[in-house]
Amino acid sequence: MSNVDRTPEEVECGATAPSAGVEVIEAREVPLGGPRAMTVRRTLPTHERSMIGAWCFADHYGPDEVDRSGGMNVPPHPHTGLQTVSWLFEGEIEHRDSAGVEAPVLPGELNLMSAGSGISHSEVSTPETTMLHGVQLWLALPDRVRNAHNGFQHYVPPVVELPDVRPDGPGGTVKVFIGELAGSSAEITTATPLLGAEIHLAPGARVAIAVNEEFEHGVLLDTERLLFDGVALTRGDLGYAGPGLGGLRLHNPTDRPARVILLGGAPFGEDIVMWWNFVGRSHEEIVGFREEWEARSVRFGEVSGWRDDQYLPAPPLPTTRLKPRTRSTR
Known part of the structure; x- marks a missing residue:
């Protein structure tokens, strides 16, 4: 997908300092x-x-x-x-x-x-x-x-069962599309250690998932409400947890199924400029x-089925030099 903002933000990204607990974005x-x-x-x-x-x-x-x-x-x-x-x-x-x-x-x-x-x-x-x-x-x-x-x-990816933390709990399922989780390993090659998965939780489910302690993680909520390590997320929120978290605790407190996208990876050690x-x-x-x-x-080649005048034009560059973004220190 393209970033079609006509005034895209000037972003220089790097390894953001981890926060204590769950940060809600x-x-x-x-x-x-x-x-x-x-x-x-x-x-x-x-x-x-x-x-x-x-x-x-x-x-x-x-x-x-x-x-x-x-x-x-x-x-x-x-x-x-x-x-x-x-x-x-x-x-x-x-x-x-x-x-x-x-x-x-x-x-x-x-x-x-x-x-x-x-x-x-x-x-x-x-x-x-x-x-x-x-x-x-x-x-x-x-x-x-x-x-x-x-x-x-x-x-x-195959569908893998996630047990509830309670013996009679409803639990959920996961599809691991990048990396490894819950015994499932995706047949995808990436340049850095990463995790990507879609998780479904039954109504009322509580699950605890072991994860790589060296990774930072993000939980993107697609549905109504979720508790991520006790912190409430609402639809569209991204809950962030820094490295050192050995497991994720997810609770669906609603009477409807919940769905999240789980993202994880080793902190990226290089600064990048993204515009x-x-x-x-x-x-x-x-x-x-x-x-x-x-x-x-020729760097970008041609896409079949499109005329040259249909290609998406680049927006104007900002009038100032692309500069670093202020990074979180929490």
């Missing part, structure tokens, strides 16, 4: 495009927190009736230095990229695209889609591989990426 709403734009809820990056491990961007959207919202119609746009992670709960999206990949994005199936030194792609909800609901996530690539070739991975759809290392590099995109450089 509230989403901000961002329209994707024109007057019938679909609205997404963005929790990464924010002023509170720029990254969770290598996860550097998180949009949560829907459920949206496509007839009302116009669905997803994101024309070809560029990426550098990152991987896109597409995960749907409902609907279908057609992905096309300049490496020649044409693939559907389907509920419960992971599509991971590696931009490497440069790629362009489009994302359009299919005519058959009536409801669209899911998340779009980005991973920052470390310096040693960020200029590697682009690539594409697809994976369908619009580019991840780089300096102001000058981002300026160069933008100029190459506007000139239709």
Whole structure:
């Protein structure tokens, strides 16, 4: 997915200092495009927190009736230095990229695209889609591989049972699409140690999940209400916990099923500059990426089925130098 903000924030991200306990990050709403734009809820990056491990961007959207919202119609746009992670709960999206990949994005199936030194792609909800609901996530690539070739991975994770902490409790299930959790290991290659999973909790369920103590974790709530280590989250919130947490305690206090996206990873040890759809290392590099995109450089290639005048133009750069963002010290 593209960051279609016409005035994208200037973001220089790095390893944010962990907070004590669970930190709650509230989403901000961002329209994707024109007057019938679909609205997404963005929790990464924010002023509170720029990254969770290598996860550097998180949009949560829907459920949206496509007839009302116009669905997803994101024309070809560029990426550098990152991987896109597409995960749907409902609907279908057609992905096309300049490496020649044409693939559907389907509920419960992971599509991971590696931009490497440069790629362009489009994302359009299919005519058959009536409801669209899911998340779009980005991973920052470390310096040693960020200029590697682009690539594409697809994976369908199995459903694994999660026991309740009480002998007669209802428990839940998990689909691990990146990394390892609850005895399930995703057949996906990432450049840094990471975790990504969709968790369902039955009404009233209480689960305790062992996790890697070296990871920081984020719990993104898709449904009404959840308690994360006793801290209340409401729909769209991202609960953050720093390294040192050996287990996650999740409680669904409602009489309806709950769904969360769990993100985790080793703290990312490199500073990155992220502006619009580019991840780089300096102001000058981002300026160069933008100029190459506007000139239709071979770096980004071409996406089949689109005219040159349909490609998404880059927004103007800020009038000041891209500068570091203030990082949390909590």
